[in-house]
Amino acid sequence: MSLEIPQFARTGIDIAARRIVHPYLTRGEAQTDREVAHTRALDLMEAMQKNPDVMRLLKEMFVFEDPILQTEFAGLSLPNPLSIEAGFDKTIRVHRLLGEALGFGVVKVGTVTKIPYEGNPQPRIFDLPLSDGLINRMGFPGDGTNEAESRLREDNSRKRKNALIISVAASRISFDRGHQVTDFIDAALQMRKYGDGIEGNVSSPNTRGVTGLQQTEVFQDLSAGVREVLTPNGTKVKLIIYKYSPDLDQDTREKVATIAIDNGADALTYGNITTDPQIRAGLANDTHREEMGGISGRPLKERALEISHNMYSYLGEGTPISFAGGIANAEDVWNALTYGGARIVGVYSAFVRPNTFTPNFAFYVLRDLAKAMRMARMSSMQDFKDLRGKKVPYPLKG
Template structure:
């Protein structure tokens, strides 16, 4: 049913508009009595229970940052069977993001191109919603992904991140420093070890007991992936997320005119699978066994998630395939994982 709805309805719409249309539906699924009804159908098998970051996850499979930027859908996504929801990216200062259109589908590649530009309501507003979400749905695992405000100079990035960390870390199950989005000018330059070390050190101190992770780009050379991985361990971070979106357009099969029309931005979805898996293996080889590594990028099926877990991922996240596979995607993943055990 969903593939037909996607082809005849959503695929004909602007991608961002389609996303906004499903937000109220997912929010409704998180409200009683709908949440209990949906959860009865989607609840992960007990065998998928995973312990990481000092937390208990119903499933190792969760939603990557970007889908729920402002803590609007956490309860509904939990009801749909996701083991955790990473919200954001959140910035200290509320911002509208880049001009529209800024989200594009490459259907032939099962991919998305986005240049959203961290559109979000700001750390203070998100903090207030997290308080409410915790009160209403205490069992949902919610991570918070933070980034640099666009109006803040890169030289002042640390103080900007600290504003968000101080507001959000006490309310988050875990906190992620995003230095790898291609859609904020100068941001990826912060991945260089010499600039990343003081930033992560400062945010680590501000996060207190909340587990802190860093999210890296798939476009980093292998030696830099290793260097950032070693840095994360050296700074006593709780983990690392591999990976964010890519600026590469290699290997795409979509019409070149469509790719050109989509323009610049981060590519996510199936084409990212190979490189994100490579980066995962590099990271895992560079960090201790107990270090949490969250794999993201190109995950579509239970077999993809199993491959990431077998390659050393502690947890796995997805986003783009949700658009193509529909609301029962997490249930499909979880059932496939349980059957493969």
């Protein structure tokens, strides 16, 4: 049960988060290098996660529980449909805090790669305050699947209500050696003991070659290999998900979706960051707008929604969609669950950007979503079934 915290006190927490904590995290060199702020935030979160009393308190303050939000995703039971997307907790340090104490129904960790790699030179994450987004060119920094494994061993799935999905890929080093497909499959193999599902990331534009994994022949080999290692002795051990780029054309998107499904995919994620020149040209006059990398947040929102809608029209009810791109509030989630046809909806950028930064993030989104559902006379997440693919006005508008 959550503590009954009056709204003025929650607003106080938001103000403290935005006027004290965020400036503290982004001081000094973090002004030009947002990754420094991110690392500081992870250090703080990890320290809190280690303290059971703090975890209990955070949980009571920030977890929004309501049976109306309970849902099912590709056979997993979830307390709610809100996901924190891959990349936030790349090295699997704070997934317990994100799920148990900050209330995300799905926590996607990684992307982890078999071979450790430092990623692209820093700085490599840039804030776009005027456009309400981010540009990043991380390039899969991480300490590899062995380290990931040592951290995941502590995961106690019996205690978790949220789902844990592990995002895997191949690092730049694997591409340089020409081992990208086998290393990708090895990463899935090594991670298959942990969490509830594996999300194959074939869509990061920041490592040369990665998006090439979405070419149909290559993707066929990759997804057949992943299926094999996740189906030892003929029984699938974990969900198989693939995350695609918003920059694919619809024809390719459909082809690779079909290949994924033929190779046992349980769900598909739309999608990753974009390098689309049109979206870049539409950015406001931000200092960092010319930085190389993929764009996320608000500038991606409409595109991501259209893609999800088109893919829902193609996939129908058979293969559930996990949505990501520009989500910042309950209205965005509503649109993704209705017009976008999605079953779960994820966020990254808005959770870290200064104007929406608060530990109440998931609480607000889920509280408002539950309220909107009741306004629309819905009684469970199942009721979205009839609304998927349709434009349905957000009930709390105005």
